[in-house]
Amino acid sequence: MTENGSRIVYVVGAGIAGLSLALFLERAGFTVLVLERARSIDPIGTGIQLSPNASRLLERLGLEPALARAGFEPEAIDVYGFGHKKPLAEVTLGQTARQRFGAAYRVIHRGDLAQILYEAARKRSRIEIALGARNIDMVRHSRGLTVSAELGDGSIHTGRPYALIGADGVHSEIRRKFMDGPEARYSGYVAWRATLGEAQLAAHLSLDHTSLCFGPGFHGVFYPLAARQLLNVVLSTKMPAKRAFADTPPTRPKIDPYYLKRSALFGALMKLMGDKWTFWPLNAVETQRWHDGQFLALVGDAAHAMLPFQAQGAAMGIEDAAVMARQLAGADSPGMAFEGYESERRRRVSEVQALSRRNGMIFHMPFPFSIARNAGAARRGGTAQLDDLAWIYGFDADQPPRRIPG
Ligand SMILES: Cc1cc2nc3c(=O)[nH]c(=O)nc-3n(C[C@H](O)[C@H](O)[C@H](O)COP(=O)(O)OP(=O)(O)OC[C@H]3O[C@@H](n4cnc5c(N)ncnc54)[C@H](O)[C@@H]3O)c2cc1C
Numbered sequence: 001m002t003e004n005g006s007r008i009v010y011v012v013g014a015g016i017a018g019l020s021l022a023l024f025l026e027r028a029g030f031t032v033l034v035l036e037r038a039r040s041i042d043p044i045g046t047g048i049q050l051s052p053n054a055s056r057l058l059e060r061l062g063l064e065p066a067l068a069r070a071g072f073e074p075e076a077i078d079v080y081g082f083g084h085k086k087p088l089a090e091v092t093l094g095q096t097a098r099q100r101f102g103a104a105y106r107v108i109h110r111g112d113l114a115q116i117l118y119e120a121a122r123k124r125s126r127i128e129i130a131l132g133a134r135n136i137d138m139v140r141h142s143r144g145l146t147v148s149a150e151l152g153d154g155s156i157h158t159g160r161p162y163a164l165i166g167a168d169g170v171h172s173e174i175r176r177k178f179m180d181g182p183e184a185r186y187s188g189y190v191a192w193r194a195t196l197g198e199a200q201l202a203a204h205l206s207l208d209h210t211s212l213c214f215g216p217g218f219h220g221v222f223y224p225l226a227a228r229q230l231l232n233v234v235l236s237t238k239m240p241a242k243r244a245f246a247d248t249p250p251t252r253p254k255i256d257p258y259y260l261k262r263s264a265l266f267g268a269l270m271k272l273m274g275d276k277w278t279f280w281p282l283n284a285v286e287t288q289r290w291h292d293g294q295f296l297a298l299v300g301d302a303a304h305a306m307l308p309f310q311a312q313g314a315a316m317g318i319e320d321a322a323v324m325a326r327q328l329a330g331a332d333s334p335g336m337a338f339e340g341y342e343s344e345r346r347r348r349v350s351e352v353q354a355l356s357r358r359n360g361m362i363f364h365m366p367f368p369f370s371i372a373r374n375a376g377a378a379r380r381g382g383t384a385q386l387d388d389l390a391w392i393y394g395f396d397a398d399q400p401p402r403r404i405p406g
Contacts, residue, residue, distance in 0.1 A: 010161040017300025017317030018167030019117035024325035035133035041118045045110045047232030054315035056103035066116045071106035072226035080213040081374040083263040091382040107223045145295040163334035172302035184283035191280040192235040204265040219363035244281040251275040291338035309359035319397035
């Protein structure tokens with residue numbers, strides 16, 4: 001790749017945020033080098049929900065046909081009280097979400113989403129992705145930033161990017177090593193992830209819906225990964241750090257047998273899964289600095305990893321990508337662009353982080369508090385619950401914020 005003077009941007013990390021950023025930067029006229037530590041694009045995990053605020057951005061990058069092939073648009077989110085056979089409320093999605101928010105609410109396997117982003121990036125001649133990149137180092141000097149990295153073939157790359165953006169996830173080295181940022185903080189929650197055959201819980205859930213199932217001290221989220229004929233399962237529980245980070249991690253969620261007898265769904269799930277869970281401690285990032293005012297900035301989980309209880313972590317990273325590219329294209333220097341980026345993003349992201357934390361408390365409420373929660377959810381119904389989320393789903397990060405005249 002030839003570096004065209006001041007307009008090459010380095011992106012560290014080829015996750016959802018990093019690849020989205022590469023695509024938005026390329027669309028804005030930049031040349032991009034993505035430095036990814038892994039030797040292949042092979043994301044860990046199972047499924048992911050892409051709400052309309054994220055889908056609309058990916059659709060603008062021309063990815064709608066591929067997303068439509070690999071993803072699925074659930075008809076609704078069914079909200080269940082613990083042990084209930086019928087939902088308390090149905091939050092209608094499908095065509096309703098499309099009409100209301102102008103983009104799809106989709107669920108998709110992470111592997112498929114990663115491939116879609118990766119293939120799209122590989123087709124753009126101004127994006128290069130260096131897999132197996134390690135030992136990134138950098139020196140700031142009067143003329144800018146010099147970066148070096150060991151590439152997958154053992155050679156050393158040295159370059160002078162216009163800016164370097166860390167999209168290297170929750171444990172970001174760019175944040176910790178080069179921006180004096182904090183370590184990620186354990187939230188006290190863990191997620192247990194799994195996939196099942198699509199019909200294995202058909203007796204308990206609607207297979208064309210997403211299901212959110214409350215429990216005392218835990219909750220489950222279930223949705224179909226139709227293109228792979230799988231059902232995605234995430235069960236979240238609390239766990240002390242000592243156990244979550246023990247040398248031998250636990251192999252199955254610890255749920256009181258009394259509760260398993262009271263819920264046919266969770267009882268069946270635990271029986272089906274045995275020890276086949278993937279265990280995932282949930283960390284959060286709260287850092288004062290999203291950029292260094294000069295050449296370095298953070299997007300996605302590197303800047304603001306959050307609890308997944310509003311299914312918005314990746315969506316926020318995709319929104320960051322659109323805003324960062326627009327700001328870099330419009331500003332006279334990376335430092336000015338970063339100021340604009342942070343002032344557009346901070347408040348929204350912290351509100352979504354706060355909502356995700358609040359959901360953790362609400363979803364896990366024990367009896368008797370759960371009675372009031374369930375009554376509230378049933379009384380308000382799905383339409384009011386969708387109204388509550390319009391500020392998230394209706395948002396368009398690709399558009400500059402509207403200025404109030406005067
Ligand atoms: C159980 C669970 C369910 C979730 N569900 C949803 C959901 O439904 N919807 C949603 O929007 N979000 C969801 N999220 C959140 C979402 O998964 C994350 O927010 C998102 O994947 C973060 O993307 P990222 O690109 O910022 O980071 P990552 O996906 O972590 O990518 C970082 C990349 O950087 C690379 N890297 C790391 N260090 C270096 C280095 N030093 N040099 C080079 N490369 C490096 C890594 O290999 C990786 O490829 C969920 C999270 C969890 C845990």
